[in-house]
Amino acid sequence: xxxxxxxxxxxxxxxxxxxxxxxxxxxxxxxxxxxxxxxxxxxxxxxxxxxxxxxxxxxxxxxxxxxxxxxxxxxxxxxxxxxxxxxxxxxxxxxxxxxxxxxxxxxxxxxxxxxxxxxxxxxxxxxxxxxxxxxxxxxxxxxxxxxxxxxxxxxxxxxxxxxxxxxxxxx
Amino acid sequence: xxxxxxxxxxxxxxxxxxxxxxxxxxxxxxxxxxxxxxxxxxxxxxxxxxxxxxxxxxxxxxxxxxxxxxxxxxxxxxxxxxxxxxxxxxxxxxxxxxxxxxxxxxxxxxxxxxxxxxxxxxxxxxxxxxxxxxxxxxxxxxxxxxxxxxxxxxxxxxxxxxxxxxxxxxxxxxxxxxxxxxxxxxxxxxxxxxxxxxxxxxxxxxxxxxxxxxxxxxxxxxxxxxxxxxxxxxxxxxxxxxxxxxxxxxxxxxxxxxxxxxxxxxxxxxxxxxxxxxxxxxxxxxxxxxxxxxxxxxxxxxxxxxxxxxxxxxxxxxxxxxxxxxxxxxxxxxxxxxxxxxxxxxxxxxxxxxxxxxxxxxxxxxxxxxxxxxxxxxxxxxxxxxxxxxxxxxxxxxxxxxxxxxxxxxxxxx
Numbered sequence: 001x002x003x004x005x006x007x008x009x010x011x012x013x014x015x016x017x018x019x020x021x022x023x024x025x026x027x028x029x030x031x032x033x034x035x036x037x038x039x040x041x042x043x044x045x046x047x048x049x050x051x052x053x054x055x056x057x058x059x060x061x062x063x064x065x066x067x068x069x070x071x072x073x074x075x076x077x078x079x080x081x082x083x084x085x086x087x088x089x090x091x092x093x094x095x096x097x098x099x100x101x102x103x104x105x106x107x108x109x110x111x112x113x114x115x116x117x118x119x120x121x122x123x124x125x126x127x128x129x130x131x132x133x134x135x136x137x138x139x140x141x142x143x144x145x146x147x148x149x150x151x152x153x154x155x156x157x158x159x160x161x162x163x164x165x166x167x168x169x170x171x
Numbered sequence: 172x173x174x175x176x177x178x179x180x181x182x183x184x185x186x187x188x189x190x191x192x193x194x195x196x197x198x199x200x201x202x203x204x205x206x207x208x209x210x211x212x213x214x215x216x217x218x219x220x221x222x223x224x225x226x227x228x229x230x231x232x233x234x235x236x237x238x239x240x241x242x243x244x245x246x247x248x249x250x251x252x253x254x255x256x257x258x259x260x261x262x263x264x265x266x267x268x269x270x271x272x273x274x275x276x277x278x279x280x281x282x283x284x285x286x287x288x289x290x291x292x293x294x295x296x297x298x299x300x301x302x303x304x305x306x307x308x309x310x311x312x313x314x315x316x317x318x319x320x321x322x323x324x325x326x327x328x329x330x331x332x333x334x335x336x337x338x339x340x341x342x343x344x345x346x347x348x349x350x351x352x353x354x355x356x357x358x359x360x361x362x363x364x365x366x367x368x369x370x371x372x373x374x375x376x377x378x379x380x381x382x383x384x385x386x387x388x389x390x391x392x393x394x395x396x397x398x399x400x401x402x403x404x405x406x407x408x409x410x411x412x413x414x415x416x417x418x419x420x421x422x423x424x425x426x427x428x429x430x431x432x433x434x435x436x437x438x439x440x441x442x443x444x445x446x447x448x449x450x451x452x453x454x455x456x457x458x459x460x461x462x463x464x465x466x467x468x469x470x471x472x473x474x475x476x477x478x479x480x481x482x483x484x485x486x487x488x489x490x491x492x493x494x495x496x497x498x499x500x501x502x503x504x505x506x507x508x509x510x511x512x513x514x515x516x517x518x519x520x521x522x523x524x525x526x527x528x529x530x531x532x533x534x535x536x537x538x539x540x541x542x543x544x545x546x547x548x549x550x551x552x553x554x555x556x557x558x559x560x561x562x563x564x565x566x567x568x569x570x571x572x573x574x575x576x577x578x579x580x581x582x583x584x585x
Contacts, residue, residue, distance in 0.1 A: 005426075030277045030518035056407045059547045061532050076519070076532070080404050080413065080420040087425030114405030116555050117547070124241075139234035139584055149242055152577055156239075156246055 006033065009054075009079075009088035016052035020044055034074055034091035039104055045092050046075065046110045053082040057107075058089060060117035062125045064098070064151045071096045071125055071151075075107060075114060096127065106132035124150035200227060205569065207235045214580040215572075217557055221566060229561035233552050240585040244544035249275055250508050252544065254345045259548055260582040261342040262327075263302040265294040266506055266524035267548070267582070270425055272347045273428060273521030274533040278513045279349060286477040287351035288429040293364075293467045294337060295522075296345050296428075296460040300371070301330040302525030303453045310450070310574035311382065314391055319382045326374050329367050336360060351480030355500030361468035368461045375454065383412035383454065394448035396572035398560050401500055408556050410527020410549050411456060412576055415449035417442040422523040436463050453577070456525075484508075512539060524549055526577055550583035 008034050016033060017024050022045045024035040037045045054077040062073045065146035074093030080083045096102040106129035108115045116138055118129045123145035137145040147154055198494055205215035216232040241261065244252045255262040256271055269291060278283065283291070285417030304327040311319025331341050336345035338354055346352055382388055398408065400417045413420050416425060421438045423431040439455030440446035478485065480502035488496065492503050515537035519528050534543040 030274075030516055032519050043222045055404045058407070058528070058552075059530050059532060060543055061543075063534060063543045063547045064546075076530070080407075080418050081400075086420065087422065089521075111407075113552070113555065116551070137234075139237040142232075149239065154242075156242060 003102040004030065005085055005088040006090075009033075009085040009145055012052050012085065012091050013049055013054070013092075016048040017045055020048045022048070023097060032076065032089040032091060034093055036093055036095065039094045039096070041156060042092070042094055043105050043107065043110065046107045049090070049092055053079045053085060053113075054090060055082075056080050057111045060114055060121050061091075061093075062121045062127060062144050062150070064125065066152045069098045071102055071127065073079060073104065073121060073125075075111070077111065101117050101126055101128050103128045103130055105130050106135075108132055124148065126151070166170065203566070206232075213578075214584070215578075217561070217569070219561065219566070219569070224565045224567070226561050226564055226566060228351060229557055231557040231579065233554055235584065236581045237584040238581075240546055241544055244546075245440065245540055245542070248509055248539055249511055249513055249541065250348070250504065252541070253348065254343060256546070257343045257345060259338050259546075259585060260302070260526075260579060260580070262305050262331075263298050263525050263582075264342060264344050264395070265291065265298045265346050266302075266522060268345070269347050269429075270520035270522040270529055271294065271518070271531045271533065271544070272349055273522070273560050274518040275349045276515060276530050277518040277520070278376045278516045278533065278535050280514070281481045281483055282352050283347075283351045283429075283481060284478045285430070286355075286471070286474055287347075287479045287481075288476075289467050289470055290337075290352045290479065291347050292429050292431065292434070293356075293464065293471070294334060294344065294352075294364060296463050296467070297330050297334050297337075299460050299525045300457050301327050301334070301468065304330070305455050306453060306525070306574075306577040307378075307382075310577070313570040313574035314388060316382065316385075316388065319378070319437065322374070322378070322381075326371065329370060333363060333367055348480075348502075350484040351478070353502055353504075355479050356471060357500075361472050363429055364464055364468045368464060371457070371461060375457065378454070379448050383450065391448060391568075391571050392445065392575065394445050395568050396560050396564065396575055397444045398556060400442075402559065403444075406559060407552050408527075410524070410577075411452040412449055412553055412556065413527065414438065414440045415452045416444035418529075422521050422528050426521060428522060434466050446571050449575045449577075457492055510539060512537060513541075526550055526582065527553065546585055548582045548585060550579045551585065553578055554583050 020036055022041045024037045027034040027036060057075050057077050059076040061076055064071050072093060072095050074091040076089050076091045078089050094104060096104060106118055118132055119138040121127050122135055123140045126148045129135055200220045200222050203219050203221060207214055214235040218230040218232055219226045220228040241257055253268050256268050256355045260267045304323045308320045308323035335341045337356060338346045398416050403413045403416045403418045417440060419438055419440045424438055437461045439452050441451055487505060495501050515535050517534045519532050521528060529549055530547040532545035533541055536542040556576055
């Protein structure tokens with residue numbers, strides 16, 4: 001049943017993207033499908049998908065690929081009310097250059113549910129969303145957000161439990 | 172502070188909502204910081220601007236209990252994140268980790284045996300009831316109704332004891348593992364569940380008399396914090412909060428997992444969208460969860476002795492582990508699981524926790540660690556409701572709205 005919904009959703013999304021003439025490439029996951037578009041046409045693509053019934057963002061997923069020198073930002077969307085595609089997850093996303101402050105248009109104007117999630121991507125990856133109403137860190141304090149913690153070059157240092165304690169005080 | 176007030180009115184009109192009064196907002200608004208130490212607000216802060224007694228702008232300031240779940244998920248192998256992710260919502264532990272386990276299973280290409288699926292559903296529903304009772308307790312104390320706090324917290328103990336009997340731990344069970352579950356039930360367990368259900372049904376009647384039908388409680392909740400159906404879809408609000416506004420969205424129905432498609436249950440939906448409706452949804456969900464539990468224990472009684480873990484795990488067992496599995500019905504994870512590799516691929520795991528839909532996006536590059544784990548918890552999605560549902564209400568209504576949203580900061584901050 002879930003697979004039927006996904007194929008319906010995929011068909012509907014492809015039709016919507018074709019109707020506005022956006023070129024896309026498809027990347028498939030185990031139980032979802034992603035449409036990668038050009039940054040310049042992202043907003044058009046998002047609007048077309050929203051009009052096709054995908055009204056809610058479930059996740060703005062960013063992934064860092066230092067080897068490919070790119071950051072991928074995908075909006076995973078679903079429909080909460082349309083029974084034909086309810087629960088099927090499709091994604092629309094872009095590849096951004098892996099620079100200090102990559103920039104892309106904000107989709108908060110299209111999907112209000114992306115507002116807080118875009119702030120998360122901003123603080124963890126340093127992606128700047130143009131046109132976001134209130135772009136500032138959501139979970140982190142600003143100095144920590146500067147370090148872009150979810151990029152792969154931020155390495156978590158394993159701490160010794162006695163770190164900072166003089167040796168003579170131990171035990 | 173004059174001049175820098177942003178009006179959300181235009182945004183809301185576009186959505187067909189009128190929560191902000193159309194009159195002009197006074198220039199001398201006050202800013203009030205609620206939290207993060209306030210006993211009512213938990214580990215979060217809400218910054219509100221008030222015109223007299225009316226909230227004109229609200230800004231949830233979250234992140235006080237952020238514990239870097241997504242980053243730590245990338246460096247600890249595939250099994251250790253299970254007890255880690257549980258810490259997001261410890262009283263809802265099975266619900267919150269199951270989607271991750273399922274995503275890993277999907278990448279590995281294994282599927283849990285039927286009995287393990289029923290056992291997972293069993294613990295999920297026990298967790299759901301316990302989490303709702305916890306929510307009720309907090310809600311009660313928010314409204315100054317300390318009896319409800321005592322009762323709900325006390326009755327939650329019944330379900331925690333059941334979870335303990337099943338898994339050995341009161342809260343952080345780490346029960347589902349890729350391939351199955353860690354323990355089976357013993358022979359007296361189904362009767363214990365039935366007894367708990369009988370008790371809880373009686374207690375819900377008491378709750379109704381004392382709390383739900385209480386005119387004081389009703390007057391504080393009715394028509395307060397209304398979130399319209401359109402707003403729910405637009406803001407992406409999930410769980411009982413969505414179902415209290417007429418959106419019949421539940422992952423157990425929209426994308427059934429485990430054995431939910433074989434069980435007979437209903438998804439309670441209320442149309443009003445106010446705090447009272449959200450409360451009613453939770454009460455009805457407790458009843459539905461108890462119906463599910465009855466069916467599950469019936470099934471488990473009829474299918475004793477079936478495997479609880481996938482044979483890709485149990486076939487590697489040595490004699491001692493085999494003996495433990497056969498005699499004590501406990502499935503152990505082997506040391507080789509600590510260094511297991513998962514085939515490259517990407518999967519999304521999703522499930523319905525007590526508070527709503529949780530999403531795990533798991534990406535593997537075929538290595539020892541997940542390449543990326545993206546977690547979106549229900550509270551993280553509901554946090555936006557504070558920004559758009561509070562304006563237009565009086566400050567007095569804030570605890571009622573907060574409590575009715577059942578917002579849980581550790582889950583939201585991840």
